[in-house]
Amino acid sequence: MPFTPFHLGPGLAIKPLGGHRISLLVFAGTQVLMDIEPLLGLLGLIDSLHGVSHSLAGALLIGLLATLTGRPIGNRMLRLLRWPAPPIDWPAAALGAFVGSLSHIALDALMHADIQPLWPLTTANPLRDALSWSALHGGCALLGLLGLLVIGLRHYHQARRR
Numbered sequence: 001m002p003f004t005p006f007h008l009g010p011g012l013a014i015k016p017l018g019g020h021r022i023s024l025l026v027f028a029g030t031q032v033l034m035d036i037e038p039l040l041g042l043l044g045l046i047d048s049l050h051g052v053s054h055s056l057a058g059a060l061l062i063g064l065l066a067t068l069t070g071r072p073i074g075n076r077m078l079r080l081l082r083w084p085a086p087p088i089d090w091p092a093a094a095l096g097a098f099v100g101s102l103s104h105i106a107l108d109a110l111m112h113a114d115i116q117p118l119w120p121l122t123t124a125n126p127l128r129d130a131l132s133w134s135a136l137h138g139g140c141a142l143l144g145l146l147g148l149l150v151i152g153l154r155h156y157h158q159a160r161r162r
Helices: 005-021 024-034 036-042 056-081 090-109 133-161
Strands: none
Touching (some): 005 024, 024 036, 024 056, 024 090, 056 090
């Protein structure tokens, strides 16, 4: 998957289902953290594109890091922007981070041959080519649009009730 934007589609679809129990802001930040290793590889600073960060072990570590940093950073951003949302609590940060990191490796495993998503359990990639690239990208985009539609409709109906 090309960098983060396609990964946001599933997050936008999950947010209306989870409501305040999942942080979309932490989910999005986790997508950026997941793609630091591929960025460094593309810049020629490291030898791999999808190494440890795109494995089960790496996703769990990045999920933990994203939880610990995402909640305070996210809450500060919400206050600075005066966004009318409740503060992010620890469970919502953790759910956003771990859904974000684990979905990231699952989606990338469908597309990239160099990913070992279940490492350290196995080096195999059982998800490779289970979907075409167009189905994968189209599905992520469609999920994002549907999620935005539901979020928008909910905000519209809440505003009308006030």
